[in-house]
Amino acid sequence: MSMMSCEKISKTLVSYLDGRASERERASVEEHLKACAECRERAEEFRRLWNVMAEVPAAEPSFGFDARLRQRIASEPRRKLWAWMVPSPRLAASVALLIGLAVFVSVRPRHAQPVNTQASSEEQFQMIQDLGVLENYDVLSNFDALSDLPAAQSSEQPEEKPAGPGGGTGESWNGVAAGLRASEGL
């Protein structure tokens, strides 16, 4: 039998009654209703039920609903205008730290520099003073007393910056001597 059962009609009866069933569904429901008195009565009572339900008036929002809502919205914690730019506070903190560090490094006064230039010019002056001695390469290279100087240990760093702090006469002299000995060893 191709006719819908009472159980099957339960899926389509509501959409049949509210007019949203497809053509095919409507035809099969109508076919069933013709044959089934019980479902016919149910369909009738559904219609009446809907009319009765429609009689119940809708409730209106009470006076002051909007005002109350606005008050609640106003007390919501507001986001800062720039908050959208910062995806996370941790990132914000690290960026701020980086910027702070960069500013600190670039702004920091460099006391050492003028002293350094002073020192190196002073040193250069002494080098020039010592040039006479340096010129006499043979004399210097055979001067045994030089190798006994304690500062000769610095020969490991022959290219030691002449601009080093406290680059006094002795030290630069030792450096020169060490350099000489190094070139001698070649």
Add this chain to the structure above:
Amino acid sequence: MARSDVQLMLDVKAGDEESFELLLQKYRTPLVNFLCRMVREQGAAEDLAQEVFLRVYRARKEYSPSAKFTTWLFRIATNLALNAIRDGRHRQMQISIDTPRDEDEPVMEIAAREARADERLIEEERNRMIRSAILALPEKQRAAVILHKYQEMEYAEIGKILGCSESALKSLLFRAYETLRVQLALLVARPSAQTAGEGKRS
């Protein structure tokens, strides 16, 4: 030209508070209506409606128009109402708002009083009976009936709101209306059947 709900919500997202006001004006009454039929007291329903709007407002920055605005709105409302019903929170949520409330009265007492009541009273009692019968439905059936009958929504949209297939929704609606038909037999049964014998439908 009137902006669509989705456009209004996108404007709210962009920081336009006026658009939120427009959405509030448009959906305040349907939402309060829906929630008044979902929970017993109007005060509780209004609290829930406020909560819905508050959630919409809070979610504005994350809003993306993936569904109809009404689907989203009523989904929030339904979930809030179902939660409130399930843990009975709506009783505690009542605040100092003075609105007339339905008394919790058994249907039979209402029926007995009907005889000595005047026209207006009869109408009131009828409405009370219908409201009580709807409130007595299981929550999901209740929501389905209200969205179908009172909000006149499409099956597809109701399905999305309730998180069920259209086919499941149709069965749900059938069961709900069948229950209401039996519960409200006094109002719904054929007049001839009613006069023929009162005991027929008990």
